[in-house]
Amino acid sequence: MRLIWAWAILGAYLWFSPLWGQEGVRYLMLDDPQLGARKMAVWAPKNTSSKDSLQVLVLMDGQMLFDGTTTWNQQEWRVDEIMDSLMLQKAIPPTLVVGLWHAEKQRRAEYFPQKVYEQLSREELVRVQELWQATLESTDQVPLPYSDNFTEWIAQKVLPYVYTQYPTAHRTPQHTFIGGSSMGGLLAWYAHLEHPEIFGGSMSMSTHWPGLYTLENNPLPAAFKNYLEKNLPTTPMGSWYFDTGYQTLDAMYPAWQTQVDEVLAAKGYGPRHWQTRYEPKGAHTEQDWARRLPDALVWLLNAEKPRRYLALGDSYTIGESVSFDQRWTTQLAKGWSAHGTEWTTTTIAKTGWTTDELNQALNEADLALPYDRVSLLIGVNNQYRGRAIEPYRRELNGLIQRAMGYAGGRKDQVFLVSIPDWGVTPFAQSRDKTLIAQQIDQYNEAMYQEASAHGLNWIDITPISRRNSAQSDWIAPDGLHPGPSMYQAWVEKIRETLPQ
Numbered sequence: 001m002r003l004i005w006a007w008a009i010l011g012a013y014l015w016f017s018p019l020w021g022q023e024g025v026r027y028l029m030l031d032d033p034q035l036g037a038r039k040m041a042v043w044a045p046k047n048t049s050s051k052d053s054l055q056v057l058v059l060m061d062g063q064m065l066f067d068g069t070t071t072w073n074q075q076e077w078r079v080d081e082i083m084d085s086l087m088l089q090k091a092i093p094p095t096l097v098v099g100l101w102h103a104e105k106q107r108r109a110e111y112f113p114q115k116v117y118e119q120l121s122r123e124e125l126v127r128v129q130e131l132w133q134a135t136l137e138s139t140d141q142v143p144l145p146y147s148d149n150f151t152e153w154i155a156q157k158v159l160p161y162v163y164t165q166y167p168t169a170h171r172t173p174q175h176t177f178i179g180g181s182s183m184g185g186l187l188a189w190y191a192h193l194e195h196p197e198i199f200g201g202s203m204s205m206s207t208h209w210p211g212l213y214t215l216e217n218n219p220l221p222a223a224f225k226n227y228l229e230k231n232l233p234t235t236p237m238g239s240w241y242f243d244t245g246y247q248t249l250d251a252m253y254p255a256w257q258t259q260v261d262e263v264l265a266a267k268g269y270g271p272r273h274w275q276t277r278y279e280p281k282g283a284h285t286e287q288d289w290a291r292r293l294p295d296a297l298v299w300l301l302n303a304e305k306p307r308r309y310l311a312l313g314d315s316y317t318i319g320e321s322v323s324f325d326q327r328w329t330t331q332l333a334k335g336w337s338a339h340g341t342e343w344t345t346t347t348i349a350k351t352g353w354t355t356d357e358l359n360q361a362l363n364e365a366d367l368a369l370p371y372d373r374v375s376l377l378i379g380v381n382n383q384y385r386g387r388a389i390e391p392y393r394r395e396l397n398g399l400i401q402r403a404m405g406y407a408g409g410r411k412d413q414v415f416l417v418s419i420p421d422w423g424v425t426p427f428a429q430s431r432d433k434t435l436i437a438q439q440i441d442q443y444n445e446a447m448y449q450e451a452s453a454h455g456l457n458w459i460d461i462t463p464i465s466r467r468n469s470a471q472s473d474w475i476a477p478d479g480l481h482p483g484p485s486m487y488q489a490w491v492e493k494i495r496e497t498l499p500q
Contacts, residue, residue: 245282370408
């Protein structure tokens with residue numbers, strides 16, 4: 001009997017003791033009087049030493065994270081492979097991942113934001129219980145949400161255990177994160193909101209704003225949004241990541257995610273504290289979450305987040321006939337970066353686009369809001385095709401509304417660039433240059449009026465485009481578009497208003 005106890009003690013020690021540098025995933029069980037025996041997994045970076053400082057990321061639905069051969073649908077998040085790859089690239093700091101198994105039939109009750117449920121009106125509660133009951137077996141009863149107990153278990157039991165096994169793991173909220181998808185996405189932002197002393201960031205992928213499986217007469221999406229609106233601090237704190245696709249179950253989410261974005265923007269949350277990615281082709285599957293995970297982790301797990309500039313437009317914005325480095329948008333971002341803060345540029349533009357074509361492209365674009373700065377230069381192809389001013393003004397107004405939304409409502413970070421006059425180029429030598437100039441001026445006047453009406457920055461580069469410069473690279477080789485020197489002059493003009 002003593003020998004048996006000795007082996008049992010030794011086995012427990014080996015099972016729960018820290019294994020520095022272990023590759024792969026450690027699986028274990030933690031008991032809790034209320035939650036019962038719960039399975040969890042801890043993944044540590046390769047070649048971890050006892051001196052390495054480690055961040056901690058807690059993820060929901062642990063059984064779906066690491067091994068697709070054991071999951072119900074043979075899919076997985078590929079968390080271990082993705083974390084390995086990102087750390088090898090030094091794209092994220094060394095980070096532990098703690099995966100918590102969900103509670104099977106009680107998953108919804110465990111992940112459902114409890115205080116939101118408890119604050120429903122009587123009428124709302126009756127409706128929610130009706131909808132919930134419709135998802136259960138006839139012999140099952142609607143359970144009471146217990147996410148407060150669950151998050152307390154994470155804070156009081158799971159994380160302290162992890163700290164005993166990995167003594168150099170950070171114990172500060174700035175280095176502790178929580179994430180999940182679908183119902184797990186609801187739990188992630190709720191735990192972050194309720195326990196800012198524990199979690200400094202949350203990752204909510206495909207957040208299940210309906211709470212159930214229908215939007216019809218469902219009070220929950222509005223209740224979740226209202227709870228965030230009431231309880232989210234007005235002084236921005238932490239890092240809040242959301243995303244949504246538009247396919248399969250994710251199709252229910254974008255409209256409500258947009259409303260949550262509006263709450264964050266109204267509370268003063270900007271690109272340093274909040275990001276929402278919209279992916280029109282994104283779906284509600286583990287394979288898709290695995291595809292979206294690297295971008296989410298790079299944003300969430302890095303304290304320093306690069307400034308991001310979104311450039312919207314047509315051939316001028318993509319720098320037709322010049323190299324990438326010679327584009328005015330690239331030169332502009334480089335100039336801003338010279339002040340010590342890195343700027344990255346996302347461009348949504350194409351040669352020949354009109355206002356309506358840009359608008360359609362934005363419907364299909366992957367976007368990560370909010371951007372630090374947004375520019376809009378569009379209209380030359382409306383003019384070239386002989387379109388009327390009023391439809392242009394109407395479509396431009398819609399694009400301006402979108403641009404302001406992409407900047408999180410910060411009007412001072414949106415700027416409109418006037419249309420250059422292509423009538424002075426060799427391409428137009430056989431055309432009516434006076435008429436072209438008049439039409440360009442009419443379009444620019446409409447753009448200026450819309451910019452002024454919305455309180456946006458207006459950058460008039462048209463006089464620059466009309467200069468008779470002797471510089472050999474003033475016009476691009478195609479004889480129509482600006483060359484590197486003209487684009488440099490544009491940048492100098494823009495930086496008079498937006499120097500850095």
